[in-house]
Amino acid sequence: MKKQRTFVFKCSACGHEEPKWLGRCPECGDWNTLIETAVSRLPGPGPGTKGNRPPQSIPLSAVDPQEGGRIGSGIPELDRVLGGGIMKRSAILVGGEPGIGKSTLLLQAAAAADTRGRILYISGEESMGQVRMRADRLGLFANGGGDPPVKRNSPPGNTSRIELCCTGKLEDIETILEAVKPVIVMVDSAQTLHTAEVGVVPGTINQMKYGAYELISWVKEHDAALFLVAHVTKEGIISGPKTLEHMVDTVLYFEQNDGDCRFLRAAKNRFGSVDELGIFTMGERGLSVVEDPSLLFLINREGELPPGVATAAVLEGSRTLLVEIQALTVPAKGSMSRVFSDRIDSARVSRVAATLEKHLKLRLSDQDLYINVAGGIRIAEVGVELALGCALYSARTGLSLPGRVAIAGELSLAGEVRPVRRLGGRIKTSRSLGFETFLGPAADAQDRPNEKPPPVSETGKIIAVGDLKSAIGALFS
Ligand code: TYD
Ligand code: MG
Secondary structure, three states: OOOEEEEEEEEOOOOOEEOOOOOEOOOOOOEOOEEEEEEEEOOOOOOOOOOOOOOOOOOHHHOOHHHHOEEOOOOHHHHHHHOOOEEOOOEEEEEEOOOOOHHHHHHHHHHHOOOOOOEEEEEOOOOHHHHHHHHHHOOOOHHHOOOOOOOOOOOOOHHHHEEEEOOOEHHHHHHHHHHHOOOEEEEEOHHHOEOHHHOOOOOOHHHHHHHHHHHHHHHHHOOOEEEEEEEOOOOOOOHHHHHHHOOOOEEEEEEEOOOOEEEEEEEEEOOOOOOOEEEEEEEOOEEEEOOOHHHOOOOOOOOOOOOOEEEEEEEEOOEEEEEEEEEEEEEOOOOOOOEEEOOEOHHHHHHHHHHHHHHHOOOOOOEEEEEEEHHHOOEOOHHHHHHHHHHHHHHHHOOOOOOOEEEOOEEOOOOEEEOOOOHHHHHHHHHHOOOOEEEEOOOOOOOOOOOOOOOOOOOOEEEEOOEHHHHHHHHHO
């Protein structure tokens, strides 16, 4: 079919097109960004319409559900965070500090993904040789020796469907996309995308946004999926990747704790929850999945616990994790007490401390409070509050908690212990990890009719408490 050449005014910031010049882009609001651009279009109606028929709607029931199908990435932890696999026609941003393992994760997913289609890996940062060396190190080629680093169900020899190109030039990428017609496109990284259409300076935010917009449009039209890597530095220079967040469907951030654990979280997910956490370790052969993370955040101790330490049974997405909460209180150095806590929100720590002070007459407002979570995981779940209260009480009084007690519960400002989600699951996981006693709210069948009451067991003890005072009484009597 012959292509027609027409001119439109295209926004260099967001890619929006207007038939005539405007001083300000109506889409993104930037000034002086509309540039006259030649476009080649097939004659006839625009995309999405067939033949000469006018655009029309179809009944929802007639839509093929497979149209929005998912592709398994072959990496269970990545699938979990994505909400069950890679959604076709979606764009996924993978952010994280340099060196955290973004390129490694994508290359492993490229080899393990459950699809027969081609996968295009575009590297604007590394040479072909460097990418190949990483693939060899990861043992992705059967003849390269070694076991695959991640379990995969897809047929062997699937590295042959990975196509590699090393460029950031958008025009080149578009040509290759048309030739390869991949089902998954991986761009490493968004910061290397550039095109002459957005001016001569590469690496600007506009270059990145424009490139990302074009690639997102391509995958949506071609039933493919896009991974876009974006570097985020420690100093928080995230203005670049941040501007991409609203353009993509899913935003994943990769973080590291003090050890070699890497956590993958969704900050935005149009096709799943943002609660799920993927836990990996980086080893000689790339990233591997942590099989049983429940024990990762506990410290194995002999004998009595030191004061200030309590174990919380918290939810991370669909999983229960047992984490050690550590508290330390020292007389405040200034006239004001301060909270030092990067793993649990400081406002939550202050609120729990105030509740303790009010309802147990325990003076904390003249103390500096230090809170840590073993294993360096960030806890945002409300069920951590009771354990946090117990750890603070123990730290301030110097009394240790009894061993092998797992704690869960939300604290109200009135000092009550409120019910938490999935109490039964928390009790079960605590038991399975050897915590004989579970301290928490009473199962509230009225509030949560869908929740089964916790299983009664002869071996373990469940202490149901209604308020903070009775919880402290039960632990420190
Ligand atoms: P990389 O994936 O290049 O990080 P990013 O793309 O986020 O910048 O790799 C991160 C680090 O991991 C790098 O310092 C080397 C290390 N690494 C391993 O320890 N084992 C491996 O098998 C690989 C491939 C990398
Ligand atoms: Mg990289």
